[in-house]
Amino acid sequence: MELYHVGYVVDDIEKAMAALSATAGRTWSEIRPRHLKVQVDDSPEILQVELLAAYSRPGPPYVELIQDVSGGIWSGGAHGGARLDHLGYWEADLPGRVAALRAAGGTQVVHAVDDSGNPVRFAYMRAPGGGPWLELVDESVKPELMAWIEGTA
Template identity: 35%
Template sequence: MALYHVGFAVSDLPAAMRELRAAAGVEWAEPRPGRIGDWDFRIVFSRPGPPFVELVEGGPGSPWDASAGPRFHHLGYWTDDIGAGVRRLEKQGFPAEFSGCPFGRPYAYHHLKSIGANIELVDAVLQPDFLAAWQPGGEPMDALHERALEEQ
């Protein structure tokens, strides 16, 4: 596993981007909309990376619901085998809080009570497309996910 980003659930994506830019000089790619299951969200990654900072603004009930306030949500890791990684974390007592796998998106969040946040495992097959999508001239995340589905 290789750490590549730190994710935050936020209720106001533009405000979070402005504050991190002002406080820490973080530069951002263009935010992009997305949808998984019944939830719409907006997402953005810092640039350059890795490591990346990810901000996700999700609606009520979504995995990124920040209606109770913004929060540290996850540490994101690439994994060469999403299934084996999920089984390993569950066996170690870290239950899956949410999985994108049933939606054709090979990632899963596993909750760690001690830090009050998740470990996100993302299948490394997505790494080249992720980097292309979040660097200048990249493609929208929806196209990235569609291509991942086609490759499975």
């Protein structure tokens, strides 16, 4: 698997972008709202969520900032401030890798679904030993995602 980004949940995405620009010389993709259909922890319920995110440049690895969604999947919780959320990897065989991680004792946290409820685009997994979530991103979305990050779309 190829690590391409590190994701942080932040209280204020614009403030976090400005701080990393000033301290680390990063530039940013546009902040883009993403409307997603997801399932959480194997629940049959499909949720509609809106995610605000931006990616740093240059990379890889990129830094992904996600606006805190209070009480939601991407929430900083009671601690506030930025928190390491996940490590993002490109995955050529998303269903196969998810199955392999489950067989090794990992658990699926959340995944995007299509209109029929089939997993698509990404899956967040908890590794058996803990630590940050692993976000497995289907390589089929790489051109679209990279165009956003690089500002060419």
